[in-house]
Amino acid sequence: MPQNFQIFPVGVVRKKEEATWIEIFEPYGDALLGLEGFSHIQVLFWFHENDTADRRKTLRVHPRKDKKNPLTGVFATHSPLRPNLIGLTICRIKSIKGRHIEIEDIDAADDTPVVDIKCYIPGSTSRSDVRVPDWV
Amino acid sequence: MPQNFQIFPVGVVRKKEEATWIEIFEPYGDALLGLEGFSHIQVLFWFHENDTADRRKTLRVHPRKDKKNPLTGVFATHSPLRPNLIGLTICRIKSIKGRHIEIEDIDAADDTPVVDIKCYIPGSTSRSDVRVPDWV
Numbered sequence: 001m002p003q004n005f006q007i008f009p010v011g012v013v014r015k016k017e018e019a020t021w022i023e024i025f026e027p028y029g030d031a032l033l034g035l036e037g038f039s040h041i042q043v044l045f046w047f048h049e050n051d052t053a054d055r056r057k058t059l060r061v062h063p064r065k066d067k068k069n070p071l072t073g074v075f076a077t078h079s080p081l082r083p084n085l086i087g088l089t090i091c092r093i094k095s096i097k098g099r100h101i102e103i104e105d106i107d108a109a110d111d112t113p114v115v116d117i118k119c120y121i122p123g124s125t126s127r128s129d130v131r132v133p134d135w136v
Numbered sequence: 137m138p139q140n141f142q143i144f145p146v147g148v149v150r151k152k153e154e155a156t157w158i159e160i161f162e163p164y165g166d167a168l169l170g171l172e173g174f175s176h177i178q179v180l181f182w183f184h185e186n187d188t189a190d191r192r193k194t195l196r197v198h199p200r201k202d203k204k205n206p207l208t209g210v211f212a213t214h215s216p217l218r219p220n221l222i223g224l225t226i227c228r229i230k231s232i233k234g235r236h237i238e239i240e241d242i243d244a245a246d247d248t249p250v251v252d253i254k255c256y257i258p259g260s261t262s263r264s265d266v267r268v269p270d271w272v
Contacts, residue, residue: 001249004142005182007220012137024211028219030195033209037269041211044222046141059166073169075160075177075253083164084143084251086180086222113137115220117211122266130258133173 009113011099013045013106020106022114024099031117036096040120043106046113047085056083069135076133087112090120145249147235149181149242156242158250160235167253172232176256179242182249183221192219205271212269223248226256 010031011024022043024032035041050056058081063069074082091103101117146167147160158179160168171177186192194217199205210218227239237253 001145001148001247002184002187004144005184005187005221005249005251006140007143007222008140009137010219028195028211031209031211031219033196033212034206034269035209035212037267038212039265039267042224044220044224048138048141051138051141059164060169070170073167073171075164075167076169076171076174076255078254078257082252083146083167084180085141086143086252088178088180088224088254111137113141115141116218116222118214118224119212119268119272120266121214121268121272129175130256131173131175132255132257133170136255136257 007115009046009115011114013108013110013112013114015110019102020104021100021102022117024101026099029099032096032099035093035101035117035119038093038119040090040092041101042118042120043089043091043108043114044116044118045087045108046115047080047087048113050081050085055081056085058082063135072135086115143251145182145251147250149244149246149248149250151246155238156240157236157238158253160237162235165235168232168235171229171237171253171255174229174255176226176228177237178254178256179225179227179244179250180252180254181223181244182251183216183223184249186217186221191217192221199271208271222251
């Protein structure tokens with residue numbers, strides 16, 4: 001297995017006053033065709049502020065930075081500290097104009113690099129009959 | 137913004153006879169603490185068979201490889217051909233033994249590199265009131 005893989009920013013999160021949008025970079029604009037048929041997208045982004053060798057070695061955290069929550073492996077959390085700094089969130093699309101996807105909101109900061117967009121398909125990307133631990 | 141980011145395999149998909157599991161590599165075993173509290177995980181993997189510069193330039197596909205489906209931008213699909221070859225699926229956990237997460241099933245092949253595991257939290261990772269196009 002290769003030691004590592006390369007990923008590239010395909011866009012960026014933009015927040016200005018009341019508006020929030022994802023700007024897809026010019027080389028990837030053609031990948032948006034048909035996205036207007038969906039109400040929601042999954043946005044994969046990069047926790048770029050944590051991209052140091054040291055931070056990427058963090059394997060356990062107190063979820064939500066709350067010491068009252070039990071020390072937990074990062075694979076059992078959505079912590080922004082993890083070996084591969086991929087963040088994942090679901091956003092509602094407000095409009096698509098050219099390479100700008102206006103969204104209702106996103107739990108990622110302005111200027112966050114976006115690495116992938118996937119359509120949100122219920123059933124494929126959701127489950128029922130789910131169990132979670134107490135801290136959730 | 138940096139031109140690219142590095143990601144590393146943290147594990148691998150294993151399929152043998154009736155069993156399917158994710159083997160997390162030794163350096164990342166500590167990241168599993170507390171995962172047993174969850175019934176489901178989100179598995180992020182790498183479509184390693186498509187990791188060529190040429191394939192990664194594919195921006196439009198016929199979804200599900202069906203020519204009857206309209207030509208669609210890869211960001212509006214879950215196609216394994218996309219600029220960053222990150223696959224995403226939800227799996228039900230059957231058991232966790234050491235660094236082996238036995239799962240019910242996964243739509244990824246044996247030997248597929250795993251790049252991240254996230255706990256599945258309903259509400260956070262699912263949505264209602266969703267609209268999808270006809271081809272879905």
